[in-house]
Amino acid sequence: MNNISGLSESTSCLTMPLFRASGERGGAKARPRRRRTKNMEWMGSCRRTDEEGLVLSLTRLCLLSLADNMKEVWAKDYADNYLDHYSFRYIMGPFNLLPGELVEELTWLLCTRKQMSRAALHLMLVPQLRGLSLEGCPGLVTSALCAHIAARCQGLLSLDLSGGQQLPSKVLSETLCCLPALRSLSLAGTPCDRCVIRTIAHRCRLLRHLDISRCHLLSPAALLPLGGGGSFSSSDCPSKSPRCTSQSLISSYGSAPLSPLPLSSLLASDIGFGEQEGDPVAAAAYLLLSLPSLERVAMESLAQACCLIQHRQFDQTDEFTDREGVPRLGEVWRECRHRQGTDSWRKKKEGAAPDEEEEVESSESEEDASRDEGPTCSHNQKEEKKRGRDLSGDERLILLLKDVKGLSCDSLESLSRACPNIHSVSVNVDDYENTRGRSQGSLLAAGLQTWSGQLRSLSLHYTGPLVDLLPALQVAGSSLVSLTLEGVKTSPHTPLLEVIKACPRLRDLLISAEPPTTPQGAEDEEDQGGEQDLPELPNLCSLTLNFSYEHSQMKPVMSWMSLKKVLKCLLTGSPLLEEISLVSLPCPLNCLLQDVLRVLDLEQYLFADPTNSPSMPLGRVKRIDLRRTDVKMITVRSVMQRSKRLKYVDVSYCWQIRQLEWLKCETSSKVQVVWL
Numbered sequence: 001m002n003n004i005s006g007l008s009e010s011t012s013c014l015t016m017p018l019f020r021a022s023g024e025r026g027g028a029k030a031r032p033r034r035r036r037t038k039n040m041e042w043m044g045s046c047r048r049t050d051e052e053g054l055v056l057s058l059t060r061l062c063l064l065s066l067a068d069n070m071k072e073v074w075a076k077d078y079a080d081n082y083l084d085h086y087s088f089r090y091i092m093g094p095f096n097l098l099p100g101e102l103v104e105e106l107t108w109l110l111c112t113r114k115q116m117s118r119a120a121l122h123l124m125l126v127p128q129l130r131g132l133s134l135e136g137c138p139g140l141v142t143s144a145l146c147a148h149i150a151a152r153c154q155g156l157l158s159l160d161l162s163g164g165q166q167l168p169s170k171v172l173s174e175t176l177c178c179l180p181a182l183r184s185l186s187l188a189g190t191p192c193d194r195c196v197i198r199t200i201a202h203r204c205r206l207l208r209h210l211d212i213s214r215c216h217l218l219s220p221a222a223l224l225p226l227g228g229g230g231s232f233s234s235s236d237c238p239s240k241s242p243r244c245t246s247q248s249l250i251s252s253y254g255s256a257p258l259s260p261l262p263l264s265s266l267l268a269s270d271i272g273f274g275e276q277e278g279d280p281v282a283a284a285a286y287l288l289l290s291l292p293s294l295e296r297v298a299m300e301s302l303a304q305a306c307c308l309i310q311h312r313q314f315d316q317t318d319e320f321t322d323r324e325g326v327p328r329l330g331e332v333w334r335e336c337r338h339r340q341g342t343d344s345w346r347k348k349k350e351g352a353a354p355d356e357e358e359e360v361e362s363s364e365s366e367e368d369a370s371r372d373e374g375p376t377c378s379h380n381q382k383e384e385k386k387r388g389r390d391l392s393g394d395e396r397l398i399l400l401l402k403d404v405k406g407l408s409c410d411s412l413e414s415l416s417r418a419c420p421n422i423h424s425v426s427v428n429v430d431d432y433e434n435t436r437g438r439s440q441g442s443l444l445a446a447g448l449q450t451w452s453g454q455l456r457s458l459s460l461h462y463t464g465p466l467v468d469l470l471p472a473l474q475v476a477g478s479s480l481v482s483l484t485l486e487g488v489k490t491s492p493h494t495p496l497l498e499v500i501k502a503c504p505r506l507r508d509l510l511i512s513a514e515p516p517t518t519p520q521g522a523e524d525e526e527d528q529g530g531e532q533d534l535p536e537l538p539n540l541c542s543l544t545l546n547f548s549y550e551h552s553q554m555k556p557v558m559s560w561m562s563l564k565k566v567l568k569c570l571l572t573g574s575p576l577l578e579e580i581s582l583v584s585l586p587c588p589l590n591c592l593l594q595d596v597l598r599v600l601d602l603e604q605y606l607f608a609d610p611t612n613s614p615s616m617p618l619g620r621v622k623r624i625d626l627r628r629t630d631v632k633m634i635t636v637r638s639v640m641q642r643s644k645r646l647k648y649v650d651v652s653y654c655w656q657i658r659q660l661e662w663l664k665c666e667t668s669s670k671v672q673v674v675w676l
Contacts, residue, residue: 567592
């Protein structure tokens with residue numbers, strides 16, 4: 001193969017002796033290295049820590065050392081002497097000796113710690129790499145880097161280039177042509193276009209996950225090749241690369257249509273518009289019918305597409321399918337229905353006992369005979385049921401979707417009939433009543449009823465009162481492990497405790513709300529119930545309770561005093577909490593944290609080893625965001641002293657904290673403290 005830069009084969013490989021003994025000189029004989037043993041148990045897990053969160057595994061310590069010295073040691077020689085002077089197909093350096101998963105872990109560390117550089121990234125593009133995520137450093141994703149990836153990492157199974165806005169479409173196509181083993185690909189926010197999608201459909205035949213969200217150069221019709229639709233022409237994506245040209249694709253695959261990709265996840269929200277208004281619905285319906293393994297979807301007009309499929313209104317899409325050169329949806333539906341019936345029959349036959357198989361075979365022969373002789377009414381009904389029809393003559397098509405986003409309340413009913421296996425859903429709840437006089441809250445509760453007991457993740461965007469969502473949460477909350485409520489309005493009478501009681505298994509709770517507009521009276525605060533009524537969320541790992549605010553207003557209005565009781569039960573009754581975000585709270589927080597710390601001190605007094613306590617508050621917390629609250633630095637210091645795993649605290653715009661206090665705290669602690 002030719003070099004990326006056209007260098008000769010003799011100079012295409014750079015050997016970098018970055019590991020050398022101290023005092024070693026050129027020509028000196030290197031000390032023989034001890035052969036590595038096969039038993040690698042000392043490596044442990046890259047993310048394992050002890051119970052106190054202080055002792056790291058030897059592997060993680062080594063990776064942290066590499067990350068800290070990457071710029072001045074490992075990448076320095078390459079950056080100074082080679083980076084901008086030569087272009088090498090392979091670099092034989094120390095990272096070629098590491099397993100691919102450790103190189104991937106090191107890449108992740110450098111990206112998350114904002115230490116990744118172009119030279120370091122070049123050194124870590126090794127052939128054994130199986131996963132590469134550059135989402136944390138999109139500025140490094142360039143055409144030259146993609147050429148290195150295509151040459152060195154052709155065994156990649158997962159690639160994330162999200163946010164790489166500097167990449168031309170042609171470069172993306174040329175890179176993907178060289179990565180046929182990809183199972184997961186994220187191009188969110190890149191200049192991905194129709195040519196890139198066609199390249200994916202022809203070259204990445206094993207792809208299971210694709211994220212093309214925020215790719216504004218893509219129209220809904222451009223996604224059709226993922227489902228095997230559309231033909232490839234040389235005018236669609238001109239390219240001068242010998243590795244990936246339109247003509248080479250045509251010669252490789254001919255004009256025959258390809259089979260659909262085995263996609264189980266397709267995220268394509270916020271992409272470009274279609275030529276006509278109905279294009280997004282038609283394209284979504286085509287992909288739902290043509291991708292048999294699809295389980296996770298985020299697309300515009302997904303709800304309307306499910307409704308169209310449910311009512312079989314395929315004639316509305318004939319103009320679209322004829323224009324795009326794909327089979328009409330009626331034909332695709334029949335093929336999908338036949339495939340589903342065949343799969344269901346095969347599974348039923350494989351799971352049947354021997355005597356049951358004989359009965360199945362006899363029933364098949366009886367049906368064949370009845371067709372020849374003229375079936376009776378009862379035979380017709382039996383046959384209709386076996387083919388997936390109800391007695392009214394409507395054929396049912398069950399989609400395998402489990403995770404869907406961007407729905408509306410009106411579409412939940414149709415979706416629940418077509419997709420009974422949903423376990424994660426995102427709904428935009430409009431703040432109005434429908435034409436039948438039913439509120440959106442009641443529609444939401446009725447729509448979620450089908451998935452009651454199986455829904456694990458629920459995200460609701462609603463600009464009305466939080467109390468309107470309570471019936472829906474009482475329907476679906478018993479099985480939820482993740483709940484997101486965005487844009488809701490609150491008042492001193494908002495039943496937040498009832499929301500928590502309805503969702504006892506939550507691990508992630510995120511509420512982004514409007515603060516109360518009226519203050520709470522003392523008598524209202526007393527009516528909130530006793531301490532014995534406070535619920536707990538023992539599995540909660542992430543808590544976010546953020547209130548909107550006016551930038552011109554320095555302090556939030558303290559108008560919801562009983563919120564302190566809710567927060568206290570969450571902070572003391574959730575020992576697994578790792579991330580806490582309490583922003584612009586409309587209630588005092590400093591005194592609340594002092595109460596929680598007293599509970600923590602009591603736990604430390606009662607237990608010789610505090611980690612053995614079943615309800616150790618703040619014992620596992622790693623990140624805390626307390627922006628625009630009345631918290632004081634003395635309280636923050638107390639939290640830092642008692643929470644051994646704490647790594648990050650944000651106290652920006654906390655008016656009780658002065659700059660001198662913050663400087664003192666930042667210099668005397670290993671915890672990163674942010675203050676503005």
